[in-house]
Amino acid sequence: RRVGLLGCGRIGRLHAGLLADTPGFTVAGVADAVPEAARAVSASTGAPLMSIDEVLASPDVDTVAICTSTDTHVDLVVAAARAGKAIFCEKPLSLSLAEVDRALAAVEAAGVPFMVGFNRRFDPGHASVRDAVRKGEVGDLHVLRITSRDPAPPPPAYVAVSGGMFLDMVIHDFDMAGFIVASPVVEVYARGAVRVDPLIGQAGDIDTAVTMLVHEDGTLTTIDNSREAVYGFDQRIEAFGSGGVAVSDNPSRHAGWRRTAEATIGQPLPWFFLERYHESYRREWVAFHDYVVGGGDSPSGTDAVRSCTAIALAAGLSLREGRPVRVDEIG
Amino acid sequence: RRVGLLGCGRIGRLHAGLLADTPGFTVAGVADAVPEAARAVSASTGAPLMSIDEVLASPDVDTVAICTSTDTHVDLVVAAARAGKAIFCEKPLSLSLAEVDRALAAVEAAGVPFMVGFNRRFDPGHASVRDAVRKGEVGDLHVLRITSRDPAPPPPAYVAVSGGMFLDMVIHDFDMAGFIVASPVVEVYARGAVRVDPLIGQAGDIDTAVTMLVHEDGTLTTIDNSREAVYGFDQRIEAFGSGGVAVSDNPSRHAGWRRTAEATIGQPLPWFFLERYHESYRREWVAFHDYVVGGGDSPSGTDAVRSCTAIALAAGLSLREGRPVRVDEIG
């Protein structure tokens, strides 16, 4: 597959390197509004520099990877779908459910492969929880418990345009709830606080959140989030049911530790998202390749995107109004 | 101290044995409405068999341990307080806040030492979390996360008179929230389901619950509970804050495990509450002794009892009405 890379910022550069290491993909063109960014990726991949329009029009490109800023995602998805390209798009697709629907409609009309970059689905630990649930190894699922804490908060300037903590960060966890629990979410209750950085509060957002999801079949999901865990990336999932429990715990930085008369002393957690999630990013592209080439359901397709966006918007409404919100209130 | 033991059922027998092993305590009298139960404990402790009234009137008894059924607790606390005895009472004190207040008023009027049996406060792991929080080792507290799952559900007949899952079981976790978080709980939101046993539902109760507490200072507590974890007693606490995280994890049954080509295989958790919480019961009596003899604040006194009862009642109301409930609605 010949991939046109749209967007050469931090995440675009990451994907350029990953694509080069994934058998079956060649970067066939790179584009970015910032010429230096595009030039650097062009140099490291050997792929020609193009404009976005040239990528979309190029017969040498059959697949696009959309890594631009969030506000451009929908228009690019629509254009790429019309151009008949297979589409990989970074999350979130959009901060507006109407816009999400516009993009998904274009994808469905064109019948092109489409996958959104919910990379955590491909983390071996998280995937092992889903596998255990789907195989019945935890029996009937009763409670899903997710903890997701970033090592450091984003700059307040980013927060202001991020769509808020639920759409920007917790959306990964809403996706995990959908990925692991077969039954859809029907109700959301969220509480949040500004505990990490007052500037995040001044930017109109929260930095600490607890969310409760009620699924149609009665399964309960509880999620707690923070923008700053000083000890590193803290990402855990636990699926509890009638037959037992399946857990995705934190990996350690390395397996060295020591013990003295006072304490047993080990490492904190990995701090950098690439250190923590490198394997998930690598496997994400393998999954995308298998899907584009082999067909079948998208590893994280239109249903996942729409559902997560609606839950995130419901969480925001719940927080603002101080009440449980049904997902179908969102539309 | 010379202890009159009121109630010689399962928990009374347990405490009789613990009292015998705690320096400073002598069982000086035992009473139970069921004569055989009292006789057995009298035989094992060597303490004389008495009626409850005789215990309360005996000048040879300066302390009572109330281990009778919940519906008798308040009357016995009131009578013991009037008799000037130091009082240890099993949880819950009562299913009614008005009754709780009546008991606490009698205790305060008499000025007698009073402690309720929230034994988990004395578990070394749980206590280490509180210590870490109080010493500032986790910085400002942001989120408290509690999981509490029993190994097997009680009989539906017990459920019917238990006061419900929140007052009977989750009250321990509400106590942990008060024990660890300095700021009081102002709001409760609870969701529950019947997932373990339909007979529990027919008895008017739930067996699976997720509760969210908002503390006055913005700290958020999330609790998840189940009446049945087939893999054993699952009791964990995690206090997350600006400086890090403190955790009380599950102890293992023993430290043996093995590894094959397929898996690493260890033990499930302890199943029996005495195996899991023996150390906490032992330390509970030491703490009670130190308090009765040395004075100071009760290790789990009137404030704790009232607060937990109110939170539990608020949780029940939240569940019934499907909305967040402020604790001061309860009175």
Added chain:
Amino acid sequence: RRVGLLGCGRIGRLHAGLLADTPGFTVAGVADAVPEAARAVSASTGAPLMSIDEVLASPDVDTVAICTSTDTHVDLVVAAARAGKAIFCEKPLSLSLAEVDRALAAVEAAGVPFMVGFNRRFDPGHASVRDAVRKGEVGDLHVLRITSRDPAPPPPAYVAVSGGMFLDMVIHDFDMAGFIVASPVVEVYARGAVRVDPLIGQAGDIDTAVTMLVHEDGTLTTIDNSREAVYGFDQRIEAFGSGGVAVSDNPSRHAGWRRTAEATIGQPLPWFFLERYHESYRREWVAFHDYVVGGGDSPSGTDAVRSCTAIALAAGLSLREGRPVRVDEIG
């Protein structure tokens, strides 16, 4: 069973308490050369104070627990065997193989139940390793690896009469090798050093040792020991074979820990042998009771005692002569 307790020092007092808690045993007499020691145990158990001869002659005593100093063990075993008592004897039986043989001959002649106090056989973790080996869960056994480190060294005065590190301390590990590996030890190579306390060296002993055992079938056992691990009781066993590995790891003091930006910080290990091995002592008496009442092979009988003593003596000879020593050189 009615037990006469011979020796009321630290280990005697321990066993008195354990016997009181083990169904089926009653302490029926206590004796010690130091009258105050005996009186204290008599008071706590309610058993009559006797001389050793009175215990051995008493028709009210059918079982003896020999907890006196090592140099008296053989004579007491011989006398108790002649008196027809079931015998529990603390380890080591004797520092001399000839003396061990004299005791074992008397036991065999009398046909009385006999068990030596190798309590580690009853530790749930260690026992799980043996169970895994015996069930074939590790396949053919290739290597057994034992680490055994005490939290603090004994006083040099004790060291001088202890028989040396191999007979006093490592004998437990030689017993573990026999307990877990079916094939007998044929060769021993030992190296040692004085690293913990020069006074131990002046007393003619070592405080640090590494021992290698070759079993008849080619299985290799490696043992490392220290008289002082400042972080607590460090006792681990690992059985490696063609099918996997079974491990008895260290239990923790409790399951609380915390994580900061710098480190993950947990507890050191239990320091006190009773904290570490309480469960093994408790189970030891249950096993002794089952054996005395139910018959069958001794849980740690004459073969184990003789074999461990010979290995310990071979280790001492290897250390002195700087060469591997065959166990049959010892006689």
Added chain:
Amino acid sequence: RRVGLLGCGRIGRLHAGLLADTPGFTVAGVADAVPEAARAVSASTGAPLMSIDEVLASPDVDTVAICTSTDTHVDLVVAAARAGKAIFCEKPLSLSLAEVDRALAAVEAAGVPFMVGFNRRFDPGHASVRDAVRKGEVGDLHVLRITSRDPAPPPPAYVAVSGGMFLDMVIHDFDMAGFIVASPVVEVYARGAVRVDPLIGQAGDIDTAVTMLVHEDGTLTTIDNSREAVYGFDQRIEAFGSGGVAVSDNPSRHAGWRRTAEATIGQPLPWFFLERYHESYRREWVAFHDYVVGGGDSPSGTDAVRSCTAIALAAGLSLREGRPVRVDEIG
């Protein structure tokens, strides 16, 4: 630095990929006696295909990476040293101490940077043990304990030319002993067995070994090895001393696990050496670059190579003669 890669087999291809990812290195020429092997690496790196002589003579190459078969290492090191190239050579340098000395003499005469590929020194866990020892965090070192088990045995044909288990496999662990313990090894005692595969025995080698090293200052090192651990790569190091213990444990494959009524079930270990040691290989090249560019002592230089080879030969002699062997017997 411009690197000429000599040898394009499995390990050569690995290093080609690692060099491409290490800032500061460019592969400037590749050579292999098998043209197809060299061509493949030439294609993937873009480096010109050369003969070995051309690499050594090329002014465009300032550094060589020797990844050819062991029997060619010494001649290539000598030639590269004479050509003034900085030298990275895979382990083992040679199966003969005289040959090792010949190579090291050439390196020293030429004064070129030289490093042998003891990659485990760069494993973060293993390195943390050395750091703890060197910083005094374990106090005076008393015992070093190493376990090193491969996931699967090499083919018997390889075994026959490998130089034997000590030179081929355990040499990594002898290097770890030298890396972590400051005091040199003076005596070696080894025992081995054929337990994994009789064909290995027929090839004149063993597949299971236990080795004991005595260091000059009395520190004792114990090493146990197997050619086959069915549960994966098992590589652990433990440094025990007066102040505590530092451990490099096994990393897990991922952090997912589950618990049922019967057991807690996790992953076995990584099976593939690249999965296990990828980070160490990556850091090895960074360390080599820092050394070649920045000067100072080699991260694993001539002393390490000579010492490990002598210990491995002493271990072989000990095994054959059944006695402890002093390292200075080897010459």
